[in-house]
Amino acid sequence: MVRSILGIGIAWMMLGMVVMPAGVSFNPGKAYQASLILLLYLPALVLAFSQRALVWRQLWPLPAFRVFLVLVAWAALSLTWGGPAKPGNELGRLISVMAFVLGWDAYARDDAARIRQLLLGVGLAIAACALFYSAKFVVDPVDDGRIVGEGTIATANYAAALMGVVALWLSQLSIADRRWSRLRWVAILPPLVFVALTQTRSVWLALCVSAVLMPLWLRPRRFRWVVPAILVAALALAVWPTGLLLERGTSLRPELFLHSMHLIMQHPLQGLGQGAPFLLLVNGANYTHTHNLLTQVTVELGLPGLLLTVAMWLLVAWQGWRHRDTMQGRLVLAIWVYASVVLQFDMPQMLDSPRPAWLLVWLPFALTLGMAWRDRQTIAAQ
Numbered sequence: 001m002v003r004s005i006l007g008i009g010i011a012w013m014m015l016g017m018v019v020m021p022a023g024v025s026f027n028p029g030k031a032y033q034a035s036l037i038l039l040l041y042l043p044a045l046v047l048a049f050s051q052r053a054l055v056w057r058q059l060w061p062l063p064a065f066r067v068f069l070v071l072v073a074w075a076a077l078s079l080t081w082g083g084p085a086k087p088g089n090e091l092g093r094l095i096s097v098m099a100f101v102l103g104w105d106a107y108a109r110d111d112a113a114r115i116r117q118l119l120l121g122v123g124l125a126i127a128a129c130a131l132f133y134s135a136k137f138v139v140d141p142v143d144d145g146r147i148v149g150e151g152t153i154a155t156a157n158y159a160a161a162l163m164g165v166v167a168l169w170l171s172q173l174s175i176a177d178r179r180w181s182r183l184r185w186v187a188i189l190p191p192l193v194f195v196a197l198t199q200t201r202s203v204w205l206a207l208c209v210s211a212v213l214m215p216l217w218l219r220p221r222r223f224r225w226v227v228p229a230i231l232v233a234a235l236a237l238a239v240w241p242t243g244l245l246l247e248r249g250t251s252l253r254p255e256l257f258l259h260s261m262h263l264i265m266q267h268p269l270q271g272l273g274q275g276a277p278f279l280l281l282v283n284g285a286n287y288t289h290t291h292n293l294l295t296q297v298t299v300e301l302g303l304p305g306l307l308l309t310v311a312m313w314l315l316v317a318w319q320g321w322r323h324r325d326t327m328q329g330r331l332v333l334a335i336w337v338y339a340s341v342v343l344q345f346d347m348p349q350m351l352d353s354p355r356p357a358w359l360l361v362w363l364p365f366a367l368t369l370g371m372a373w374r375d376r377q378t379i380a381a382q
Contacts, residue, residue, distance in 0.1 A: 002043050006107045007118065009039030013100070013354050014122045017162060018129045022151040026158060028353045029151070036354065041096060044103025055106045062372045064315040065101075068365070071301075071308040072098060075274040075351050078301055082273015090275035093352050100358065101366050110370035112327055116173055119331075120184065123170040127187035130163055130194040137197060147197040152355045157346045160200035162356040163191035164207055164342070165363075168334045174327040206341035210334055217324035217333045253291060253345060255282045260295040271302030274351060289348050293357075296348030309350070312365065313340075319368040328367050335364040 013036055020032035028036075048055040059065045072094050079087045108114040129149070137147040146156040153159035167188045175181040195203055259280045263272075272278055278299065280287040290296045298306040317336050323329030339360035347357040 002046055003107060005039060006043040006047060006103050007114070009036065009041075009043060010100075010103060010107060011118055011122050012036070013040055014359065015125050015129075017152045017354065017356060018126055018149055020151045022154060026152050026155055026355070028355065032151070033353070036096070040103055041099040044099040044106060047106035048099075048102035055102060058373055059102070059105060059369060061376065062369060064312060064319070064365070064368055064372060067308055067312045067315065068101065071305065071312060072351070074304055074308065075301055078271060078273040078305075079275070080273075081270060082276035082300070084273065084275040085277065087275075094274070096353060097351055097358075097362060100354075100362055101369070104363075104366035105369055105373070108370065110328060110374040112174070115328060115331075115367070115370075116175065119169050120173055120175070120180070123166050123173075124183070124187050126163070126166045127170075127190045130166075130190035133159075134190060134194050134197060146199050147194060156198040157200050157202070158356045160195045160198035160203040161342050161347055162359060163194045163198075164203045165335060165338060165356075165359050167191040167195070168207070168210060168338055169331055172327065172330040172334050202342055202345035206338045209341055210338045213337055214334065217321075217330050252282050256280055256287060256291050257295060260290040260292065260299060264295065264298050267299075267302060269302045269304070271298065271300050271305060274300055276300060291346050291348065293343035293348040293350060293361075297350065316364050316368045319371050320364070323371045326371070328371055332364045332367050332371075335360060339364070 016032050016035065017028075020035075021029040022032075076091060076094055079090055082090075084090050108118065133147060133149050142148065147159070148154050148156050149159045149162075153162050170184050170188050170191075173184060175184055192207075195207065259282055263278065263280070277288070280290065290299060294306060294309070297309045301308075313336075316332060320329050320332030320336055324333060343357070343360060347355070347360070349355060349357055350361050
């Protein structure tokens with residue numbers, strides 16, 4: 001019973017980002033957060049520490065999980081010197097990340113059937129939302145000409161990143177039933193159209209890089225569609241109005257990076273602390289985050305936080321590569337490549353409330369833990 005509720009909670013966490021109202025700065029709204037407490041966080045913690053903490057004991061020996069725990073512990077410790085306005089909220093965000101990681105393991109772990117069912121169902125639902133938002137945009141376009149969604153994706157960059165990762169995971173699922181497989185390929189189109197309408201160049205780049213590298217982990221018969229897809233994308237970019245690609249320039253990313261480095265040099269070891277408020281004044285405008293995951297982590301958690309994040313991310317890539325012959329491994333590699341590009345330009349909130357960055361960071365990480373656990377079980381059985 002609790003496990004079934006947890007599965008619904010994980011699916012709702014992903015889908016709710018697309019449909020539920022958001023708070024200030026696209027933070028998850030109170031209704032969404034309350035639903036996650038009941039459907040995801042509480043069931044996850046109950047299952048993780050029931051049966052003599054079986055889930056916890058299974059994860060504890062895994063190197064990636066230990067790096068994750070140290071990162072979360074360091075972030076929690078930084079609250080003592082960071083002085084956030086509401087330290088309880090920051091601690092709650094860390095617990096929510098922990099609950100999702102534990103909850104995924106308690107529900108799916110490395111069960112290919114459960115993972116396929118969950119990601120296919122959520123992917124189809126979000127594809128329907130993408131179709132709705134695209135139709136709404138065509139009928140009533142917004143002033144700046146960039147499509148957005150609702151809730152946490154009511155901004156073009158976040159919306160594009162989420163739709164892009166959904167299209168990617170749908171493309172990597174192993175589906176034996178031809179009818180569902182065809183539906184999956186059809187469902188990939190609305191998120192890609194949505195991404196195109198956002199004019200988010202970093203996501204376009206990330207999808208192209210992912211498509212180019214897919215032959216490294218897909219069997220030859222499975223990536224026959226990649227070359228035509230790349231040619232279509234190249235043709236689309238060739239005929240796309242050049243002004244749309246160039247009018248926003250570099251979107252102040254180099255300037256934000258330089259200001260972030262200046263802030264890092266002031267607090268290189270400890271950082272400002274998890275959730276500590278800061279402003280980057282660039283071209284007369286204030287920015288509350290660095291638009292880059294690595295610099296954001298270093299600003300908040302210092303060099304220890306940066307090293308732990310990089311170590312965790314490399315372990316994710318290694319596990320994905322080792323299991324590239326499985327659906328789970330392909331999912332991890334596709335999302336890892338995609339996220340490694342997208343997170344250099346936006347969505348740096350890694351240890352935060354549920355938002356699109358969770359699907360780029362914590363989803364592949366949770367999949368990695370399941371594969372690592374399976375390896376350990378296999379070795380123990382020999």
